[in-house]
Amino acid sequence: MNHAILLISCPDRKGITAAVTNFVFIHGGNIISADQHIDEQSNTFFMRVEWSLKDFDLSTAKIETAFLPLAKKFSMAWSLYFSQQLPRVAIFVSKHLHCLYDLLLRHRQGQLPCQIRLIISNHADAKVIAKEFGVRFLECPITPQTKRAQEQKELLALKKEKIDMIVLARYHQILTQNILNHFPNRIINIHHSFLPAFAGGDPYRQAYQKGVKIIGATSHYVVRRLDAGPIIEQDTVRVTHRDALADLVRKGQDLERIVLNRAVRWHLQRKILCYNNKTVIFE
Amino acid sequence: MNHAILLISCPDRKGITAAVTNFVFIHGGNIISADQHIDEQSNTFFMRVEWSLKDFDLSTAKIETAFLPLAKKFSMAWSLYFSQQLPRVAIFVSKHLHCLYDLLLRHRQGQLPCQIRLIISNHADAKVIAKEFGVRFLECPITPQTKRAQEQKELLALKKEKIDMIVLARYHQILTQNILNHFPNRIINIHHSFLPAFAGGDPYRQAYQKGVKIIGATSHYVVRRLDAGPIIEQDTVRVTHRDALADLVRKGQDLERIVLNRAVRWHLQRKILCYNNKTVIFE
């Protein structure tokens, strides 16, 4: 059964919820879920509404036009999605493959509503897994000299596969502005620390040397500044003086998988709105 | 600033959200928050909507009448609350006073929107705390012979103080049906285990003997069957073989305080709906 999902943000004022839910009602839609949030600091209204298209009297092609006057009236930033239109995903990975494996397995179990079209890596290690799961694999080894050219190659492949979103599943290269520009708030990274603590390289070692009693993992949208984009999800696990660096890595990898998976799933389910370098998540 | 809060449950069908939010809009109300949930198994719709009464064109006394036709149309079970009308609370306690202390301190900090009117105990231990916080104290020692008469005394006091809700903050007596009847879904108990595990007496000892690796606490509405009412909140904490029974008690008491406080606060904020011996919590 196809659903429509509407994500809205606009200045808060009276009557928005009534207007939006009425729009769905008068066209015969049955609301499956409706969530709203008001950020009082910025007086911004956020809404996610999902309704069944069964008996809806507008075809999917005509909903945008029909909604436009209402959107204009309230100065909305908005987007419309359909649950049957599965986003096309590319996964970037380097040598640590646990997150890649995890995403592929969950996808196979039906937990991730998307098409995984492409795996890109600067190493060959993931090739055999890509083959095992029947996903196209693109190896792009990167040196300072080749980085620019390789990214062009990657962009071409992303374009050819009509990729909607990118997951950096432990990809140890910094994407250049060129790629970022094509995927605003559509690239999700997993960072293996509890951000903003231990941004940058080797966060488990940083945590180990600091002697923290809890480690974390953070998934966030990628922005120009390293590890500084809007945080989508975080989780933590307890460590003790008994845990060597290798134990932090082992414990942390469980977090990475879970935290990245949650962020990707919520993105695919259109449950995330970004504002002010933060996220609203209608979980 | 006074807010109105409407809690609704009814059979799900098209147009409920639109109708309710439109009702608020046409009378000039500004929605602060709106949450809904659909239980698919029973096809039941739940909603909580809170709006500011500033510029609302109906006086508080007239809202119910104005809403009635809409409520009838959708066969709603519903209740209307006002944030400025602080519920009147009675706390029952026996000899463990940590939960009582915690509620009184949080109330003093402004975290609990209510009036604490009465403390009732079958022991004298809490008397000095009641005095310290300026709350009326009623001592009702209970023996099998006096139980009935004492409960009558308690009921009278509850009635005289116009009590809206009761908190059992480690009260080690079973309330009789007589009291339960007067406070349906308005008596909150804290049980010191992760229900349904270890219902009944001495749950920490039960947990210790079973050798569990995690203990918990559960707050729930009180129903006739012991420790079996709708669960409002639970939380857990890790224990090890090193923890003696006294350590379980110590760790558990931190949980009890936090879990009971959350449940009471959500109840006071009118965030809880009961159905089917479960709770919907619009946190």
Add this chain to the structure above:
Amino acid sequence: MNHAILLISCPDRKGITAAVTNFVFIHGGNIISADQHIDEQSNTFFMRVEWSLKDFDLSTAKIETAFLPLAKKFSMAWSLYFSQQLPRVAIFVSKHLHCLYDLLLRHRQGQLPCQIRLIISNHADAKVIAKEFGVRFLECPITPQTKRAQEQKELLALKKEKIDMIVLARYHQILTQNILNHFPNRIINIHHSFLPAFAGGDPYRQAYQKGVKIIGATSHYVVRRLDAGPIIEQDTVRVTHRDALADLVRKGQDLERIVLNRAVRWHLQRKILCYNNKTVIFE
């Protein structure tokens, strides 16, 4: 580098720690870790000591004999293990394969010090995974009529592969006493609830219907009574009224993997001692 690991339990009295650590010292061993615990209720002493065999003046074959007088003096129940002697493991599984996959991946990553020799299932689903990871697969479909004969077949295979421990990675059959007798405290099960709550069949549905706010998973040694053996590890995750039964399953499967993995790893590292239907875990 080979290590020796000694697990000891005996009545508590003065001088046990001194005697054991002195035994290691006089033979030239360097202690890597030493843990002890005293259960005050039963006055039982538990110890785990691990030392490097580099420069140890007894060969592995002679340690037992050398230690025997000391063990007798203190009436010890004890076992001696060597880190280079990898336990031989069999995994039983039915149709849910996420735990099996997880164990195989962790083993491949070097996180589980064992040899996975055998996968046994009452269904064919795991066959392809077994092949992928190069593990022998034995399919034993079970009906009430064939159960006895199939278990004989399983026992033969376990014997032939010299299996040391069995992991029930979501195996939906009850093992008969015959198999249990051969592997006392050497069969680990994962139960998908927070035991002792929701023992038996379909625990996610039980949890859903009860309306708990937290679900859990429990790994335990298998004993004759269903889901009642010594608990090794538990963990929990929060759920809300928004989570349908399928969400409980999804969230719970992450717990199952993590909790089962911890229990198996600790067992393989010889960190678990059982007593009184409980476990001491020298993590």
Add this chain to the structure above:
Amino acid sequence: MNHAILLISCPDRKGITAAVTNFVFIHGGNIISADQHIDEQSNTFFMRVEWSLKDFDLSTAKIETAFLPLAKKFSMAWSLYFSQQLPRVAIFVSKHLHCLYDLLLRHRQGQLPCQIRLIISNHADAKVIAKEFGVRFLECPITPQTKRAQEQKELLALKKEKIDMIVLARYHQILTQNILNHFPNRIINIHHSFLPAFAGGDPYRQAYQKGVKIIGATSHYVVRRLDAGPIIEQDTVRVTHRDALADLVRKGQDLERIVLNRAVRWHLQRKILCYNNKTVIFE
């Protein structure tokens, strides 16, 4: 019953555990608990051993002298404590009183083995609580001009009360080197963030603006560099976009209480060893 507790750190080599436990044994002591840890990076050995003094053949006054040769042989840094000798504690507090209240209540419940001798504040707010619990209160209002003189006054009071350890229970002043010098690794602070994230002022606001999905609290020993001393304990709690700054404060205060209490209790139980700006905690 009086116990002796020995905390040891020294370069790792063979025979330390045997030597120490043998020392206890030959003098007739019964070991209650013995823990050890080896930091492989620095090859440092840490030990905590606690034994009953019942039937011990050395008086408390003579244990140090008797142990000295052994300590010298292994180049130990060590300290000896007795459980009946309750540490004398001073609590510093400013205007947020929830941690102070919590420590006093737990002390009254018998959870903190110490004498609370003194409460010092730069404000008068805590005066009434100090009186309620019968603890001496010293008000030292601080301005840039008076800071030096006031700290002299504080030092005098600390000396007069023979204070062993200081707890900064939300004390919003930076202690000068003068006080730090007198209490090395004996001043515990609670910082209301998950350090090293959000050190310095107003951490809840920092966390709110960053949009983190989890907040934390950290207790640590105070060193010269702000919020940078050895971490003793941390804990975290989940927040969402729905939580306003005030909610972060409310949720965080529960963490602060629990985390500070754990750290203080472990310190009082002599379970903490410091090295390399980190802590070993024999919990």
